[in-house]
Amino acid sequence: MKKINVKKGTLLQQKGEISSKIYLVESGLLRSYTIDKKGKEHIYMFGPENWLVADNCEPNTPCQLFIDAIEDSIIYVATKEELLKEGPDLNALLKRLETMQNRIIMLMSSNAKERYEHFVKTYPNITQRVPLKMVASYLGITPEALSRVRQVLSQKT
Amino acid sequence: MKKINVKKGTLLQQKGEISSKIYLVESGLLRSYTIDKKGKEHIYMFGPENWLVADNCEPNTPCQLFIDAIEDSIIYVATKEELLKEGPDLNALLKRLETMQNRIIMLMSSNAKERYEHFVKTYPNITQRVPLKMVASYLGITPEALSRVRQVLSQKT
DNA sequence: CCTATGCATTGATGTAAATCAAGAAATGAC
DNA sequence: GTCATTTCTTGATTTACATCAATGCATAGG
Incomplete structure (x- = not known):
């Protein structure tokens, strides 16, 4: 479980990526969102302190959500496999x-x-x-x- | 985990009950729904064969959902505690x-x-x-x- | 400091779906 | 089977929200 700092505006994950990660927010604010076929953004979830942000897509399929930082944030990043192993x-x-x-x-x-x-x-x-x-x-x-x-x-x- | 038969129309759980159960559908069809303050029904989920139907409310608080059978059904009923113990x-x-x-x-x-x-x-x-x-x-x-x-x-x- | 860019507000107009209403069709009770 | 009740459809009208457009305010970058 890696701890990282991200600046406001950093894109952590793109729609379509295969191995989408799990983000635990220590401080700051993340958001996950999708963009529909008309180009319109729909925010799925905000991730303030202590929230878990993730795309609950099927394993090994392209994910649906973009995830980025709305504020400078400190977050823990884990793969889904890691998290499953240690028992969620x-x-x-x-x-x-x-x-x-x-x-x-x-x-x-x-x-x-x-x-x-x-x-x-x-x-x-x-x-x-x-x-x-x-x-x-x-x-x-x-x-x-x-x-x-x-x-x-x-x-x- | 009790196995029971229910007739079409049977109400399994009412909004407001405290210890809401988990229902695993073997055959038939359940539905969970809520009723808003204007008396309007909103179906939250259908439960056909092999689906799990439950109200994900906080433990020991009144639940939100009604659950009933749309068809004659055979279902397994478990308490949330049971399910948590045996590892969901x-x-x-x-x-x-x-x-x-x-x-x-x-x-x-x-x-x-x-x-x-x-x-x-x-x-x-x-x-x-x-x-x-x-x-x-x-x-x-x-x-x-x-x-x-x-x-x-x-x-x- | 000034200007560009994005955000919030306000007003005018358009539109998808809600509501209201009535009749037809299906379902169930006896 | 008949009758009653519920469900589905269809049409007319209303309404909440979207869209379009213009202006005012910030904030950021040079």
């Missing part, structure tokens, strides 16, 4: 499944405003660290739509 | 993560037609076994929208 953290895996379940339910049932509220709950401390357009991309809405949602929410306070 | 199937877990990742990307980036095509790929053999309105609920669209999508797709063949 089951609790972390279950926690991950829970997060994804919540996200799926959110995406199926929520409008723009509810999605934003869900995001604030899931990532309480990173709203100020991430540009609005990335939050919008994570939520599956446009920056314009998110801007308007935040406007009405801020008027309520 | 890592490959199945990773496969599950992959499925969910694909679903999330689909929900963020696809329109009604693409969602339906994604569904047919993910569950090739159950389109005929599941009423249209449930497929629509799984895809996060209305039955009306799905009906229209299928109409234009069938004209193309």
Whole structure:
């Protein structure tokens, strides 16, 4: 498990690579995202401190996700084989499944405003660290739509 | 790990229950779903033969999902504790993560037609076994929208 | 310091899908 | 079998959000 420093903007993994790695964030902020056929970016996950960032693709197939650093970060890198050998953290895996379940339910049932509220709950401390357009991309809405949602929410306070 | 027979329509688990179980489907078809505050149903997952159906909620907290049988089914039931003790199937877990990742990307980036095509790929053999309105609920669209999508797709063949 | 580049906001317009409504078809109960 | 209930389809209308476009603000680089 190698420890590395990366500068803001560093691309750690490209869509299409075969042996996608696992990244454990010690400090800083990563993001994983995909680009669809229309060239549009969709953020799959943010990786702040202590999060595990990875592409859960099948072994030995091209991965789907790009991973890069939104902030200068210190991260541990491991191959999936390494992690499997030493026995992965089951609790972390279950926690991950829970997060994804919540996200799926959110995406199926929520409008723009509810999605934003869900995001604030899931990532309480990173709203100020991430540009609005990335939050919008994570939520599956446009920056314009998110801007308007935040406007009405801020008027309520 | 108990083996049980359930009739079509049997409710195995309610939203709000504390000790949610794990269900391994031997034959038949289960579904897990939630009901939002407007009373609308959202299907989280179908469970055909050999699928594992479960609510990935935190231990000892109320679960989110209802689980019931869409067909007469034969299933194995286990508590999460049991499964953790005997060491869960890592490959199945990773496969599950992959499925969910694909679903999330689909929900963020696809329109009604693409969602339906994604569904047919993910569950090739159950389109005929599941009423249209449930497929629509799984895809996060209305039955009306799905009906229209299928109409234009069938004209193309 | 000034200018270029990217980001956020705001307004006008377009559009996919939701909602509402009614009828047809399928399914199930008796 | 008939009747009742649910599901599916089709059409008309509405709506939330996307798209397009313009402007204002930052931040970064020379």
